[in-house]
Amino acid sequence: MNELVLPNDTNALNNLMGGRLLHWMDIAASISAQKHCNRIAATASVDNVSFKQPIKLGDVVTIKAKVSRTFHSSLEVRLVVWTENISTGAKAKSNEAFYTFVSLDENGKVMRIPELIPETEEEMQLFDGALRRRQLRLILAGKMKPDDATELKALFFPEI
Incomplete structure (x- = not known):
């Protein structure tokens, strides 16, 4: 998933707000979880997210999400966040985290997850x-x- 950091996404220092990044990460992780489950998956937990370096206004953020393991009704998704300065071409790994999801049916009942x-x-x-x-x-x-x-x-x- 790619996002462009726009003025509405930044704080007073022109850095991407952490909450905005977490929002984008949740979307990317959710897509990965739902594709694996072939159904709705809800966020159950988010591991520690460290901000290694600021992401600046105008940078392109690339979020890679991939299911790392499944359990009976939950699964873990690994996310790696990269930032790229378009002007200089400089790329850097910015964040990494693990999200946990549960698979749900249309009534919100927890469902078994396909094995990975x-x-x-x-x-x-x-x-x-x-x-x-x-x-x-x-x-x-x-x-x-x-x-x-x-x-x-x-x-x-x-x-x-």
């Missing part, structure tokens, strides 16, 4: 890491006890 099968080495790494990220999300949301997070524990205590 990773193919490339990068897809396999993202797929494997998704279970740890999911466990961390669930712990932070109070939906999982840390002792039950076996994948996370294995990072710190490999002998267990």
